[in-house]
Amino acid sequence: MGSISDHQASVEDRISELPDTILCHVLSFLETVHAVRTTVLSTRWNNLWTKVPNLHFDYYPSFSPKYEDEDADVCRNHFMTFVDRVLFFRDSSKIQNFTLSCFEESDFTRIDGWLCTATRRNVVKLDFGLHNICKYDRRVTFSFPQSLFKCKTLEVLKLSSNCTTYYPPTSGCFPSLKFLHITLHNSHDTSAGQLISCCPLLEGLTIDGHVGTRGDSVDVHFNISASKLKTLTISLSAYPTSPYNVLINAPNLKSINLSHNTVAYYSFENVSSLVNANIVLEACQEKERSTVFANRVIALMGAISNVKHLSLSGECAEGCCHQYFLPEYFLPEELVLQDCCFWDVLPAVLQISHNLQHLVLEDSTEFRSRFPEHQWYPPECVPVCLFRLKTISIRRFQGRHVEMAVAKYLLKNCKVLSKMAIYAGHGITEEKKLHQVFAMFERGSTTCEVEIIEA
Structure with a gap:
């Protein structure tokens, strides 16, 4: 039978002996709050979290009736203080992925500061979500920071918000952005559509979510003009009273995926390079499965009739x-x-x-x-x-x-x-x-x- 020292030697902490780069890579798969908690393991882990290339912050309000209003305020303040401290103590290395999701009323000034910090740390991928719940005034909006429009390292941008406006500067926007994903939330504000036209290197674009609200009549236009765009996905639902128009001018477009675009009118210019098309169109109402719906489908199909790989829904x-x-x-x-x-x-x-x-x-x-x-x-x-x-x-x-x-x-x-x-x-x-x-x-x-x- 071996001695106690022999047993201790056989269960030595080999993970902690790994190089910092490997340990930071492992921690990058965790939410930041869990990565910070690894400091309790041993002194070896004290500062590792400050070098992790990925930062992931999520704040969701508690809807349980057992929480009082002041408890919600305490939780919100605790979250914001935590983000402040992580960004303050983190080392100066590049932020590879920055995910920030906030639900409920938040301090827009601090959120602006966090995004600006990510810009200064040369963020490569940004996933930003900001939502005010119904009990708050949706007219209060957050302005997307101008510094992010000018960020030279940003390559991937994912946006989902019901209270953010996007007003890009007149020149020099997104000099490195290749992939953009915009999720719409019943909003009449069309400023998100302005992002598309100011991405000179854009290769992949996804637009999803919902357009308009029940009973409202809103006319939304998307002008997708991108010379380097290769893949386009549009998955939008809308009420019959909220039609939207999509103009696509993309000479290098290879693949297009359109789904649930029940009241959309598509116009194409210069898409002769298109190879793959997946078209899933559904009529909102039985009466639409007639001449009106057929007109929309035929106009669309005529523009993509030369594709090599075509997928169609039954209704289409x-x-x-x-x-x-x-x-x-x-x-x-x-x-x-x-x-x-x-x-x-x-x-x-x-x-x-x-x-x-x-x-x-x-x-x-x-x-x-x-x-x-x-x-x-x-x-x-x-x-x-x-x-x-x-x-x-x-x-x-x-x-x-x-x-x-x-x-x-x-x-x-x-x-x-x-x-x-x-x-x-x-x-x-x-x-x-x-x-x-x-x-x-x-x-x-x-x-x-x-x-x-x-x-």
């Missing part, structure tokens, strides 16, 4: 194939049709998809509950794309009659198809029986393989 595909507005062609090599309860639009989509080589059909239980499942009517003549189609995937396959009919038609008429992958949904018939059913279907391609995959 239906609007696109409106009998009065059928576009002349699509040129995607890969097409994903989401929420395929709109089976009746599939023939029209195939007829205009001249270059199609890969087809993905996705079913959706949610959409089948919202809309009655449409019938499948085989096209009168075989679409040209079926002579080029190489692979087909049907996801969330349930083995319903309409799904079987579609799969049977495609197997029969695709002349160079190499593979059909069936991703069987929950509760599907046994895989062996499904194989037997598909083995009986006529195939237009002698080299086609059918693969049943349990999802």
Whole structure:
């Protein structure tokens, strides 16, 4: 049996022996309050937190009725004092990531000082959230610091606030910013949109949240003009009385993702480099699933008809194939049709998809509950794309009659198809029986393989 000293030697603190750079890297994954608490471990950890490259501060008010107003004030003051002390005692090294989220009424002067300190410490990534809860006057606003607009090291900026205004200087804004994420909160203030036009090196842009409020009529315009922009994501919801217009001028745009933009009007200029598009549009009301909605969809699809990889929601595909507005062609090599309860639009989509080589059909239980499942009517003549189609995937396959009919038609008429992958949904018939059913279907391609995959 070994001695006590032998046992102590076998459990020596190897973590504390690691270099400062590695320990600081480990602490960077913690919220700052927890990183500071590591000082209780030993004297070795006393000053490590002052060198951590990431700072993360979160303050959320307590909504529990057991807290009195003065307790909330004490908690808020404690949080602000903590941030002050961390920034004061931290060493002078660069701040890589700075996350600051404040909910409830706050001291805007101190928040301004914190952000300015991050600027002086050459912050690279800033995630800033500031929200006043309903019991406070939302007309009181916080002005985004001018020093941040001029920050030469800032590359990533994420903003989420219902009480912040953004008024950039006339020149020299965001000289290094590459990625911008703006979250809107039912605000009529459109100053956040001004940020987009003053980022000369912007490569990635995300705009999400909500536009307008119920019963109000607000006309919002987003002018997205960025010569180096490569990826664009817009995921906004809005009331029918709050339409918004989006103008996109991005000659180097490669990928676009538009979702839930129910009342948006899109205009495109100079987007010939676009390769990938994911379009998920939904009509706000049943009456919108008509000429008005179709007009919006067709205007949008006409601008992106040359993309190689296209993903469409069911409602968008239906609007696109409106009998009065059928576009002349699509040129995607890969097409994903989401929420395929709109089976009746599939023939029209195939007829205009001249270059199609890969087809993905996705079913959706949610959409089948919202809309009655449409019938499948085989096209009168075989679409040209079926002579080029190489692979087909049907996801969330349930083995319903309409799904079987579609799969049977495609197997029969695709002349160079190499593979059909069936991703069987929950509760599907046994895989062996499904194989037997598909083995009986006529195939237009002698080299086609059918693969049943349990999802």
